[in-house]
Amino acid sequence: MDPSSTNYHSRIQVAMNFISHHIMDEDLTLEVISEKCAISKYHFHRIFKAIEGETVAEFTRRTRLNLTASKLLTNPQLEITEVAYEFGFSNPQNFSRSFKKQFSLSPSDFRKHHAGKVQDQWLLNSQLEVNKLEEYKSLIINSELTTLPDYSIAYIRKRGSYGIENAIGAFEELYSKIRPLEYLGDRHTFGVYWDVSNITEGNKCRMDAGVLLTHEEARNCPLSVQVLKGGKYLVCHYEFNNIDYFVKATDDAWIELFKRGYECAHKPSFIRYDYIGNADRDRQSRFWIFDICIPIKD
Template sequence: MITNAYINRAIDYILNHINENISVDEIASHCNFSRYYFSRMFKAETGESVYEFIKRVKMEQSAFRLKVEKRRSITDISCDYGYSSSNYSSAFKQHHHLSPMEFRRSITQISLTNPLFNKAAVGLESFEKCTQKISIEVLEDYPVIYERHKGSYGNLSVHWGAFQEKHKEHITELTLFLERTYDDPSITDIDECLYDICMTAPEGCQLKNTYVIKGGKFAIYHFKGFVKQIYTAYQSLFNVWLPQSSCEIDHRYGFEIYRKIDNGSMYMEIDLCIPIK
């Protein structure tokens, strides 16, 4: 768990400005620390230097754009993250061991292996089947209590149990449980994924570990199934539905809303909320 409030503030700043040429000095100043002290603190908390984290996020989020925005040119996407075409190709290949073009050609096939469950095979849904499960909605803002983790999504159930026990006095029949996942595990190393587990904060909540998940326009995939099938649903969204739909994903981060969970069978009903323009 990433518990340091200043480091979480820095991560939020990086994620919200990842398409800009942000510097370590700028982020340290945002958190009111010297570059040297802040850099040491960031590395101790996350296991990465600030520079390494910024570069990795740029490489992985731009790769995600290559995956879901197939009609956009590689040059346009590289510019979104502050790279010239030649510099981007070099940095991308160093990180992913494929050129951007090779990555774009192979990512659907790469996505057909589920890294969370013993590399199980994945059968993508058709565009038509996805469309039957998707609604376009405008969601409200959600003030939430949260905890941030870096690691495998496979550890979520353990973290959720501890989180709910810790905050049980704030849970009512109206509480919603949400999850914010920042990475696609077909792109990001499974042990480097960043995610927030959240619950709606009651009015007047005085806890410090709170923020607001911004609402707006979303494509919402209404998932009904078992935990092992969630990866398939996401990959169908990313590889099939988004590239073929008329919807454009925007630069907000998506999240999930848990509607129903059977802890015995692990049957779940979850809204997978993908931000669109």
């Protein structure tokens, strides 16, 4: 078995997506995960480590701890003990040991350390007051809490810090792969963001560039395919002609989430771009039409 083969890379991506979607499940075992991507448990363990540079257990633990770190920052009123039990740790002591091993700070020190950082203010409830946010000038044209359907997408995955250049590179690669397949016309494209960018190490942040498929296309697509799970989302709509506004647009969406008192669910957020038929013209004219969609916890 050659771990470098495209087929194995695709299956490991399926495994990582499955882990992220089921990170709170108590029965998220190696057997369950390996069965999901159709690789024997023995080979799956070795292939995952060869491709990702960390074991399945290490990836799962890191992903869970990153979520606990985000929870600590976005919910400063919560006791650390509450966060530990919510994320399946047997006791606060085990949680603190695991947390410190990953972040080199105890949960309480981590919370104090980040509370003073200006760049994290959009993320911290403790640093944002609703009356001040009402005066904040947002790029959002409109926003709504709505139920989205499942989206089947063909996608390619990139690693690296979230930013414009990485996203453009990912979509250029995606377009080069889908043009021969004739996946063009009036259909949405998607940028899918799996990790908490200001907590996860830059080289471990996962970003997918994808294009919407019909059911028939999804069954026969030669590229990697995934389903973006539908459900309740905060959808923020934008239209602007300056690519440099994307960072602020992202901040605006998360501030809107806070203003409404919502909590993000354990699913990836994504950007849903206007139809691919307009994509080339939009890039040339620097005009962007898209929605930032953040999953909402019930």
